[in-house]
Amino acid sequence: MQLVEMQEIDFNDSFYSDIYNSTFPVIYELNAAPCGVSVLGLSSIGLMVTYITVFVLSVLGNSVVIYVVCCMARGRTPTDIYLMHLAMADLLFSLTLPFWAVYVYSHWIFGTFLCKLLSGLQDAAFYSGVFLLAGISVDRYLAIVKTTQALAHRRHMVGIVCGAVWLGAGLLSLPAVLQREAIQLEDLGDQTICYENLTASSSDQWRVFVRVLRHTLGFFLPLAVMVVCYSCTAATMFRGMRNGNHKHKAMRVILAVVLAFVMCWLPCNVSVLVDTLMRGGLLGEETCEFQNSVSVALYVTKVIAFTHCAVNPVLYAFIGQKFRNQLLLTLYKHGLISKRVLAAYRRGSAHSTASQRSRNTSVSL
Numbered sequence: 001m002q003l004v005e006m007q008e009i010d011f012n013d014s015f016y017s018d019i020y021n022s023t024f025p026v027i028y029e030l031n032a033a034p035c036g037v038s039v040l041g042l043s044s045i046g047l048m049v050t051y052i053t054v055f056v057l058s059v060l061g062n063s064v065v066i067y068v069v070c071c072m073a074r075g076r077t078p079t080d081i082y083l084m085h086l087a088m089a090d091l092l093f094s095l096t097l098p099f100w101a102v103y104v105y106s107h108w109i110f111g112t113f114l115c116k117l118l119s120g121l122q123d124a125a126f127y128s129g130v131f132l133l134a135g136i137s138v139d140r141y142l143a144i145v146k147t148t149q150a151l152a153h154r155r156h157m158v159g160i161v162c163g164a165v166w167l168g169a170g171l172l173s174l175p176a177v178l179q180r181e182a183i184q185l186e187d188l189g190d191q192t193i194c195y196e197n198l199t200a201s202s203s204d205q206w207r208v209f210v211r212v213l214r215h216t217l218g219f220f221l222p223l224a225v226m227v228v229c230y231s232c233t234a235a236t237m238f239r240g241m242r243n244g245n246h247k248h249k250a251m252r253v254i255l256a257v258v259l260a261f262v263m264c265w266l267p268c269n270v271s272v273l274v275d276t277l278m279r280g281g282l283l284g285e286e287t288c289e290f291q292n293s294v295s296v297a298l299y300v301t302k303v304i305a306f307t308h309c310a311v312n313p314v315l316y317a318f319i320g321q322k323f324r325n326q327l328l329l330t331l332y333k334h335g336l337i338s339k340r341v342l343a344a345y346r347r348g349s350a351h352s353t354a355s356q357r358s359r360n361t362s363v364s365l
């Protein structure tokens with residue numbers, strides 16, 4: 001662990017630098033001089049409680065999703081497998097939250113090894129999540145738009161795609177693992193931070209380029225793939241509805257998952273991108289009011305983004321009929337609900353029996 005003076009540090013080095021360091025408001029305030037930008041009005045206790053709550057809900061919810069999909073002896077589709085891996089990514093992301101909760105409330109007390117490890121895990125979980133969603137959009141496109149041509153190959157491609165996703169996410173997380181470290185600051189009473197420490201020779205233009213590149217590869221490019229694939233899929237489904245085909249019900253869970261991801265992570269990525277351009281001097285001369293607004297936006301949007309890992313299981317429970325049926329069946333097999341409750345629920349969903357035959361190609365959780 002290094003002991004350095006405040007002026008030797010540049011806190012704006014990486015794509016997630018401001019997301020992580022904004023959990024340490026004293027640093028952010030000092031770094032923002034001479035404008036005196038401060039986000040100290042946001043409660044560190046409130047953020048800590050939020051992170052712990054999201055952690056508990058995410059671990060419970062995503063563990064249930066993984067277990068339910070593993071219990072699907074029959075009828076498990078490629079999309080179900082993708083969603084199981086998405087739950088694994090959310091679970092991995094949530095496991096880092098207790099450490100950041102402590103960081104929010106105090107300072108970094110876990111040393112350089114955990115600083116590197118947890119930063120890498122969180123980056124890998126985020127990248128794998130967005131890549132899996134892009135892969136699901138391609139899978140839905142092949143299943144609905146190119147039904148006959150792609151059906152035979154989709155099941156064989158699942159393992160390859162998931163493996164490539166995790167490998168790519170791991171590679172993209174390596175910079176955080178290699179560059180982040182725990183640093184003690186003399187100016188703050190030897191308090192410790194966890195941040196990405198690039199060499200002083202790195203130019204502002206290079207840092208901006210790297211961060212924009214990570215934005216592009218890690219969010220906006222996969223988002224463009226989703227938009228294109230779902231636009232084509234929606235057009236095909238619309239034509240099918242006009243012909244009396246109602247397969248569109250099978251897309252509700254997928255679209256809800258994608259919309260939840262975009263709503264949670266798009267504001268955060270936009271905020272960090274604006275901050276990147278501002279600190280690179282590409283937005284012209286900014287006022288202190290504008291800088292303060294960006295600082296507050298980074299805080300708020302980061303909290304929204306971090307809550308995403310607990311959202312998907314809720315969507316599956318309220319929207320995914322197949323997931324609810326399998327969950328109830330699992331609970332019944334473990335003696336947690338009665339046969340009467342199981343039968344009552346199945347009677348309530350009996351209207352969907354006629355469409356069950358088509359679910360191998362179009363349904364998800």
